[in-house]
Amino acid sequence: MSLRNTLFIAAGAIAAAVLIYAGFKADRMARIGAGYKAKVACSEIFVAGREKKDVIPQEFAGMPGAMKQISVVVDEDAKVVRAKGPVGFGGARAIYREGYGCTLANAGRVAPLPPAPAEVAAEPWPEAPPASGKALMRVDYGALDFALTRAFENNTPNHRAVVVAVDGKIVDERYADGFTAKTPFLSWSMAKSVTATLVGAAVKRGLLDINDAAPVPEWEGDDQKSRITWNDLLQMQSGLAFGEQYDVIRSDVNRMLFERADAGGVAARSPVEQAPGEAWYYSSGTTNLIARTLKQTLERQGIDLHAFAQEVIFEPLGAASFTLEPDASGTVIGSSFVYATARDWARLGQLYLQDGVWEGERLLPEGWADYVKTPASASDGQYGAQFWLNREGEEGRERFFPGVPEEMYFFAGHEGQYVFVIPDKRMVVVRTGMTRGRPAMPEVAPLLKEIYDAVGFPEDRAPNEAAG
Secondary structure (H helix, E strand, O other): OOHHHHHHHHHHHHHHHHHHHHHHHHHHHHHHHHHHHHHHHHHHHHHHOHHHHHHHHHHHHOHHHHHHHHHEEEEEEOOOEEEEEEOOOOEEEEEEEOOOOOEOOOOOOOOOOOOOOOOOOOOOOEEOOOOHHOOOEEEEEEHHHHHHHHHOOOOOOOEEEEEEEEEOOOEEEEEEEEOOOOOEEOHHHHHHHHHHHHHHHHHHOOOOOOEEEOHHHHHHOOHHHOOEEEEHHHHOOOOOOOOOOOOOOOOOHHHHHOOOOOOOHHHHHHOEEEOOOOOOOOOOOHHHHHHHHHHHHOOOOOOOHHHHHHHHHHHOOOOOEEEEOOOOOOOOOOOOOEEEEEHHHHHHHHHHHHHOOOOOEEOOOOOOOHOOOOOOOOOOOEEEEEEEEOOOOOOOOOOOOOOOOOOOEEEEEEOOOEEEEEHHHHHEEEEOOOHHHHHHOOOOOOHHHHHHOOOOOOOOOOOHHHHO
16 A cells, blocks of 8 residues: 555544544533523423423523524423434433422433422411501612612613512512512522521431531542531532533533533542642532432431421421422432522521521521521631622622622522522512623622612611621
8 A cells, every 4th residue: 555545544534533523522512502401491491380482582592602503392291301402413301300390311311209298388478568557667668669660670680580578578579571479490509508508407407417527428438538527518618629610611510510410429529639628619519519418318317308308498488489409310409400489589598587497496506597607717708608708808809799788698699699698687688580691790789789778777786887
């Protein structure tokens, strides 16, 4: 064979290999995008109860061009959503199960789940609008109405719901077109605060101690990892490597949420980069490891996590809308996939405002609210235990929300999902929405300040100078 022919064959082989690799890479990238669209569409249609004609254009608007090429097919009878990339690349399937929401079933293997816990009986929120005759004297209803009306009329941040509760009573709420008080909203990372709440409930019942080493099966015999405690995980100071880059299609977080069957296993198998407690790093992988380890801890004592959540938190609160969505292994994706109405999100915030007590019954350990809002040592004051804090940093970092006090702490999720717990005015504010393509905090901060300023201080509280 001549050298020319040999080189021609070699070049052809290389070109074929390049094409195969490119196709393989494109397929893997498309699987992430397809997983995202299948999961979101499934949950918005079958959990949130929205129409497909609204979900597809609204949830996937403004996404990168490659995402637009991924098609979505909804089987409303089977309650299955399939997504497929262009020219056969990628593919994902999400299935709905009553009481558990939607799960990605890309590999076709989905762990069976016990029958869903009995539905919680919904309890109506006490209301104190001005027309009720039970209005709160310290609420400026005119200013509050003006702030919310203007926010929803000029809705460039894309607010979907705002609920304001003062002294445990709803004083105002607004919803964008297509959403109501009965619409469950996706948490994104507000789910992390739900996960912390379930850990707190387990601590209350003596089922675990946050200062103990986390009993992760993969860590047995590992001198480094076996020293990581529940507290290290809760405060995001485990030292485990994890890539939280959402703009990198094949990052750890994207593969975990939209490709992997065992979300908690990603962090469990991650290498140690630093000693526990030495550095703070925001990691959804850590939260899913907490959720998986909590599930395993409860199961060893014959307790199902979903039933536990219903019995010890949601049922006492009268919060009927909460749905904790699991991965294919059956573990709740505690970092990101929880649904509840805006009113029920407010109930959970109110529970923290009341230090874990609801209608005279203690649901969380005494001091648990103080624990979750105590800054993690390496976080520069911005993070507690699965809760964000509104403190200034030691090196000049400003508060996230300058118009409200440092003592405020909050649940926070992607695209502007928030539950704000504001102790000095005994107030909870919920904001859900889809602020895409830009940071949500600067868009929400002015509205939050207007709401805060429209409510006076209780008689037993002096104005907080830090709110300025």
